[in-house]
Amino acid sequence: MQRIATSSQFVRSVFAALIFGAALSGCAANMAATGRDGPDLSVVSQEATRFNVERQLGSPDELQQQANGDWVAVYDVEPRTKPNLVRAAGHGTLDLFTFGLWEVVGGPLEVAHARRVLVTARYDQSGKLLQMTSKPKPIL
Numbered sequence: 001m002q003r004i005a006t007s008s009q010f011v012r013s014v015f016a017a018l019i020f021g022a023a024l025s026g027c028a029a030n031m032a033a034t035g036r037d038g039p040d041l042s043v044v045s046q047e048a049t050r051f052n053v054e055r056q057l058g059s060p061d062e063l064q065q066q067a068n069g070d071w072v073a074v075y076d077v078e079p080r081t082k083p084n085l086v087r088a089a090g091h092g093t094l095d096l097f098t099f100g101l102w103e104v105v106g107g108p109l110e111v112a113h114a115r116r117v118l119v120t121a122r123y124d125q126s127g128k129l130l131q132m133t134s135k136p137k138p139i140l
Contacts, residue, residue, distance in 0.1 A: 028106030033088035050127040
């Protein structure tokens, strides 16, 4: 009789852990499945004006005029990311098999995946975009 009660408790514990894991899962999987809506850096072309760039990226964080009259602007942006259902399924599977503990790793991984980017744009005196470069923003 004691053995039946123990196995029943075990089944309840496993079921509760599965429910708990399923409740916790979804953060990393949801981030991967939905992507992020930010400025589309591919839209900005070499023929763009400063007005068009700032319409996409917002106001610059830094703006400096060079000795030759050109302007250099630095934008801190969170770029657009596309939904990735394969990555989302991987997060969901790992959440299930680890009873939700994967979120401790998966959440920060998804945040790092959509890291902020520093975009540097150089404009001529009339405001025409001459050059644009981007690099991931340092974490610290």
